[in-house]
Amino acid sequence: MKLQPKQPALLVALAVQALSVPAAAQSASTSPVVELTTIQVVGKNDNRLYNEPIATSATRIQAPLRDVPQTVNVIPAKVLQDQAAQSMESVLRFVPGVGLSHGDGQRDQVTIRGFSAISDQFIDGLRDDALYFRDMSNIEQVEVVKGPASVLYGRGSSGGLINRITKKPGVDKSEFKAQVGSWNQRRAEADLARTHTSSGLAFRVTGAVERADSYRDQQFLDRKAIAPSLQARLGADTTVLVQAEYLNDKRVTDFGIPAYKGRPVDVGPGAYYGAANAAQVDTSEATVKAIGFTVQHEFSDTLRLRNAFRHYDYTLARFNTLVGSVNETAMTASLNRTQLRRAEDGWFNQTELAQTLTLGGMKQQILYGVEFGQQDKDQVNRSKSAVATVALFNPVLPVLPLDVTAAPGTDNLGVMKTASVYVQDLITLAPQWKALAGVRFDRFHQQTIERRAGQPNLDRTDRATSPRVGVVYQPDDAQAWYASFSKSFQPSGEAFPLAANNAQIAPEETTNREVGGKFDFLDGELTAGASLFRLERTNMKATDPATNRLVPIGVQRTDGLELTLTGQLPQGWQIWSGYAWLNAKITSSPAVDNSDNVIKGVRVQGKRATLTPRHSANVWLTKTIGPNLRAGAGLTYVGDRFANPGNTVVLPGFATVDAMLGGRLGQFDLQLNVRNLFDKRYIVSAHGTAPNLNMPGAPRSAHLTARYAF
Numbered sequence: 001m002k003l004q005p006k007q008p009a010l011l012v013a014l015a016v017q018a019l020s021v022p023a024a025a026q027s028a029s030t031s032p033v034v035e036l037t038t039i040q041v042v043g044k045n046d047n048r049l050y051n052e053p054i055a056t057s058a059t060r061i062q063a064p065l066r067d068v069p070q071t072v073n074v075i076p077a078k079v080l081q082d083q084a085a086q087s088m089e090s091v092l093r094f095v096p097g098v099g100l101s102h103g104d105g106q107r108d109q110v111t112i113r114g115f116s117a118i119s120d121q122f123i124d125g126l127r128d129d130a131l132y133f134r135d136m137s138n139i140e141q142v143e144v145v146k147g148p149a150s151v152l153y154g155r156g157s158s159g160g161l162i163n164r165i166t167k168k169p170g171v172d173k174s175e176f177k178a179q180v181g182s183w184n185q186r187r188a189e190a191d192l193a194r195t196h197t198s199s200g201l202a203f204r205v206t207g208a209v210e211r212a213d214s215y216r217d218q219q220f221l222d223r224k225a226i227a228p229s230l231q232a233r234l235g236a237d238t239t240v241l242v243q244a245e246y247l248n249d250k251r252v253t254d255f256g257i258p259a260y261k262g263r264p265v266d267v268g269p270g271a272y273y274g275a276a277n278a279a280q281v282d283t284s285e286a287t288v289k290a291i292g293f294t295v296q297h298e299f300s301d302t303l304r305l306r307n308a309f310r311h312y313d314y315t316l317a318r319f320n321t322l323v324g325s326v327n328e329t330a331m332t333a334s335l336n337r338t339q340l341r342r343a344e345d346g347w348f349n350q351t352e353l354a355q356t357l358t359l360g361g362m363k364q365q366i367l368y369g370v371e372f373g374q375q376d377k378d379q380v381n382r383s384k385s386a387v388a389t390v391a392l393f394n395p396v397l398p399v400l401p402l403d404v405t406a407a408p409g410t411d412n413l414g415v416m417k418t419a420s421v422y423v424q425d426l427i428t429l430a431p432q433w434k435a436l437a438g439v440r441f442d443r444f445h446q447q448t449i450e451r452r453a454g455q456p457n458l459d460r461t462d463r464a465t466s467p468r469v470g471v472v473y474q475p476d477d478a479q480a481w482y483a484s485f486s487k488s489f490q491p492s493g494e495a496f497p498l499a500a501n502n503a504q505i506a507p508e509e510t511t512n513r514e515v516g517g518k519f520d521f522l523d524g525e526l527t528a529g530a531s532l533f534r535l536e537r538t539n540m541k542a543t544d545p546a547t548n549r550l551v552p553i554g555v556q557r558t559d560g561l562e563l564t565l566t567g568q569l570p571q572g573w574q575i576w577s578g579y580a581w582l583n584a585k586i587t588s589s590p591a592v593d594n595s596d597n598v599i600k601g602v603r604v605q606g607k608r609a610t611l612t613p614r615h616s617a618n619v620w621l622t623k624t625i626g627p628n629l630r631a632g633a634g635l636t637y638v639g640d641r642f643a644n645p646g647n648t649v650v651l652p653g654f655a656t657v658d659a660m661l662g663g664r665l666g667q668f669d670l671q672l673n674v675r676n677l678f679d680k681r682y683i684v685s686a687h688g689t690a691p692n693l694n695m696p697g698a699p700r701s702a703h704l705t706a707r708y709a710f
Contacts, residue, residue, distance in 0.1 A: 049078035050574040051527050051567030057143040057163040059436070060125060060152055060367055061354055063426055066518045067434050069470025069482035071146035071531045071562060079576050080136065082622055082632055082660055084179070084673040084703055086187065086210075088134050089685075091142050092162070093636060094618045096562050096578030098144070099611040100685035102695040105253040106284035106318050107131035112159030113146060113535055114558040114584030114609040115510070116688065119495035120161040122153065123310075124294075126348050127373070128164075129156075129495050130314035132286040133249050137189050137208035138227035140167045146562070147512040147533065148488030150466035151438040154371065154420055157488050158510040158537050159558070168241065169193060169202035169231040174710050181703035185212035200233040214252075215698050217270040218278040222250045237298040243291070250285040252278050253320035256685075258333050258692035259597065259649045260326065260392060264683050267393060269696035273333060274321035276397035284318040302356040309349045316342040319402060323692040324385055326597040331392045333692070339382045339404040346375035348418075363428040367438075373418040377497055381410035411452050414497025417445040424468075434472040436484075441465050444491050448498040458498040462507050464489040480518045487511050510537040526567035526575075534559050536587075553645060554589025556609055558582055572624035579617040584609035586645070593646030595690050602646030610688040613639035613653065622660065632660040633677075641686070649691035654682030656697070669707040676700045 052074040053064055065072055073095050085091045088108040092098045101116070103109030109118050119129040146160040153161060170193075177189040193204035207226040214220065227245040234240055257265055257273060265271075274282045292310035299305065317340075324336035352369040384406045388398040424438030441463070448458040470484030488510045492502040516531030540553035564578040589605045596602065608614075616639060622632030636656050643649040657678055662671035676698060684697035 049076060049568075050576055051525065052076045052141065053524070053527075055143045056165075057122075057125070057145050057161075058149070059424065059426065060352060060369070061365055061426065063365070065527075066474065066480040066520070067426065067436075067472060069436055069472050069484040069516075070486075070514070071516060071529065071533075073144040073146070073564065073578070075142040075144075075576075077140055078574075079620070080139070080141070082630075082662075082671075083620065083634070083658070084660070084671065084705055086136050086179075088136075088142075088162070091136070092144070094576065094578070094620060094634070095144050096564060096580035096616060096618070097146065097159075097560065097582060099613065099616075099641065101611055101688055102254070102256060102685045102693070103131070103133075104318075104687070105251075105255050105320065106133070106286065106316065108134055110162070111609075111611050111688070112144070112161075113533070113560055114556065114582050114612040115159035115535070115537060117157075117159060117161065120153075120156045120159075122161060122163040124166055124308070125153075125163060126292070126308060126310045126350065127153070128312070130286075130288060130312065130344055131316065131342070131495075132247070132288055132314065133251075134164070135208055135223065135225040135247055135249075137191075137225050138166050138206045138245065140165045146531070147484075147514060147535065148466070148468075148486040148510050150442075150464075150488035151422060151424065151440045151468040151486065152369075154418060154440070154442050154466075155444055155464075155488075155494060155507075156490055158490060158508070159535060166227070166229075166243065167191065167193075167204060167206055168243075169204040169229055170195060171204075173204075175707060176709075177705060177707045179703055179705045181212075182701035183213040183215055185703065186210065187212075202231040204229045215270055215701070216252070216254055216696075217272040218274075218282075219252045219254055219272075220279060222248075224248045239296045241294045241296075243293070245288070245290045247288045248285070249287075250283060252282050253284040253318055254282075254695070255320065255322040255687070255693045256695035258323040258326050258392065259643065259694065260328060262649055264643075264649075264651065264694040264696075265392060269681065269699055271395070271696075272397070273323050273335065273390065273395055274397065275400040277399050278321070278397075281319055281400050281402045282321050284316065284320070286314070286316045289313045304354045305352070306354070307349070307351045309347070311347040312344070314342070314344040314346075316340070318342075319404075321387070321400060326392060326692055328392075328597050332389050333392050333395065334386050335388045335390065335398070336383060336385045337387045337400065337404050338384075341378075341380045343378040344375060346373065346377075348373035365426040367422075367424040369420075369422045369424075371418065371420040371422075373416075375414075375416045377414040377416070379410055379412065379414070379497065380408050382406045382408050408452065410499075411450070412455075412497050413449040413451075414493065415445075415447040415449070416493070419443045432474050434474070435470065436472070437469045439465060439467045442489070446491060446493045446498050448493075448503075456500070458500070458503045460492065460498060460503055462489070462491050464507060478520045478524075481515075482517070483515045485511070485513055506539060508537055508539045510535060522568070522570070526565070526569060529562070529564040531562045532560070533562075540586075553586060553591060553604060555587050556584065557587045558584040558609070558612075560584075574622045574624075575619065577617075577619035579615075581615055582612055583614065584612045591645070593644055593648070595644045596646055596648040597691065599646070599648050602648060604645045607645060607647040608642055610642050610645060611651075611686060613641050615639040620658075628664040630660075630662045634658045643686045643688070643694055644691040645689065649694075651683045651686055651694060654680060654697070656680055656682065667708060667710070669709070671705045671707070673703045673705070674700065675703075 099111040101109040149157040173193040179187040187210040195202040212221040229243040290312040382404040422440035468486040490508040514533035620634035639653040679700040687693040
């Protein structure tokens with residue numbers, strides 16, 4: 001890991017230490033007893049395990065969700081545990097308004113409210129846009145912020161963003177978990193934490209090892225993860241948290257199955273279209289190493305300074321074979337091959353000052369922030385078309401070599417530098433009225449340094465202002481009505497180096513107008529939410545993986561409605577549920593879609609956004625049966641989606657049922673999860689710009705988890 005000192009981080013850390021030492025010395029001179037060792041542990045209410053009332057992702061301050069004029073879905077630890085969620089896909093499939101992409105078979109990727117969220121992944125509020133599959137062993141809960149959030153997070157976040165909250169020191173815990181399941185799945189996890197009151201130190205170590213085969217032919221998973229963390233008090237008012245993580249993930253790079261006559265081919269869910277020796281030549285291996293710290297200093301009860309820093313290294317070696325085209329007359333599929341190498345080195349540093357005061361007779365919670373960052377993204381991509389031709393419905397796969405013998409189509413280093421300043425104010429206008437207003441200014445500089453002969457270096461600087469304003473009306477303690485407006489921007493490269501076909505394109509812009517309500521029932525045990533919104537994004541573009549060309553899309557608008565109901569019901573029932581209606585369309589575009597196997601030149605204008613069902617819904621119910629037994633079941637419904645911008649290939653709608661049974665047996669907590677209980681055939685995800693990259697969903701599977709805590 002190429003960790004180097006970064007001036008912004010060091011300057012802020014030194015400043016905080018300089019401020020904290022005099023404070024401690026002054027305390028010592030005025031009192032003979034100095035308490036420096038207390039670490040406050042905030043526990044969760046066991047009666048609200050499905051209903052988290054506070055989330056920090058939307059405001060970066062400790063504000064109740066009912067005070068936030070925006071939709072925020074919080075997936076708490078208990079829901080993750082009951083659903084046995086081990087991947088971001090398994091977590092997000094129960095979130096309304098989220099659509100699934102297979103991410104080229106090598107990364108987490110979703111759409112939110114009809115817009116791609118490929119780069120909108122965060123961890124504890126810091127950008128984590130490297131392209132890999134994340135592990136859940138170090139995650140306490142997941143928060144999905146809907147609508148533009150550039151005011152706090154910068155570029156991206158058109159439809160929303162995903163923020164993972166990590167497990168941190170401050171508890172005493174010793175837990176081991178083992179899981180076995182279908183397709184030879186074996187997984188082991190550990191979570192060890194101790195708090196040493198006398199020294200003011202606390203540590204925590206989480207980790208996981210997983211091996212598995214798959215319902216997909218030739219697929220396998222080999223994963224290792226570990227995340228140590230240490231927390232210390234430097235005086236009575238200053239806390240330092242240091243965190244590190246390591247992840248290695250290797251699997252077959254799976255792009256799914258092709259289409260025939262407007263639908264995915266009718267083959268078994270395991271049918272693979274790639275190399276016969278895929279375990280050797282169609283693999284992706286990602287390694288992520290990260291280290292960071294958070295320094296927090298309390299000047300008083302009303303003034304707090306926080307500095308957070310994260311440095312990461314990411315490498316990817318990806319080899320894949322995919323369907324490039326289909327000849328429906330000959331009933332054959334032509335295979336393309338790609339060899340891709342990525343190497344990233346990046347850091348981000350945030351400094352935030354949170355202040356509570358009264359101005360004009362109104363309570364103000366003001367957040368001042370600055371953020372700096374740099375990412376160096378190195379990539380080499382070699383592709384070769386028509387390496388083999390196979391039968392469409394009964395492919396005899398070719399044995400292929402590992403390396404792709406072709407000149408690189410991409411060979412460059414992309415450098416991205418971020419400098420931002422932002423301010424936000426949560427104002428109590430009156431006992432029943434609150435307002436949230438904020439604005440952020442970003443300077444985002446991109447540079448592409450080419451290594452191919454004859455290719456020019458590229459350079460671009462974008463400056464963007466991202467506002468947000470909202471008002472909340474709370475007629476009583478159980479109701480909160482809100483209206484909001486926000487705006488975001490997405491630069492041409494965003495998560496990738498600039499290319500000749502996008503270097504002169506201005507950033508995409510998204511505006512969101514939303515009204516909604518949040519309602520508490522049963523003394524706050526049960527919470528319902530409703531939101532009605534319009535998202536509009538201009539100057540959209542996408543890349544076709546089969547041709548590696550930029551596809552101009554134009555202007556997209558999503559009109560939508562989302563409903564949620566989460567929390568505790570009487571007699572030991574708990575519920576996590578939601579519904580989304582999304583009318584996501586390309587409202588203006590000069591582009592045509594030539595990706596279909598037969599139909600060419602299809603106008604994109606007026607078509608629905610890909611991977612986005614008009615209707616989707618889910619409900620997950622559990623019940624506690626006595627002191628040692630619990631049971632649950634869930635239903636997920638996803639309506640028809642489209643695989644390509646021309647809407648010529650339909651991904652049929654589906655509904656699946658999951659079930660869970662758990663209980664105590666001595667010192668062990670045992671839990672059985674069955675997914676797709678009725679063994680339905682369906683397409684779970686696709687790529688979103690091409691018709692022939694569609695992922696079959698998993699057949700019925702069972703997973704048994706044993707948890708031992710002491």
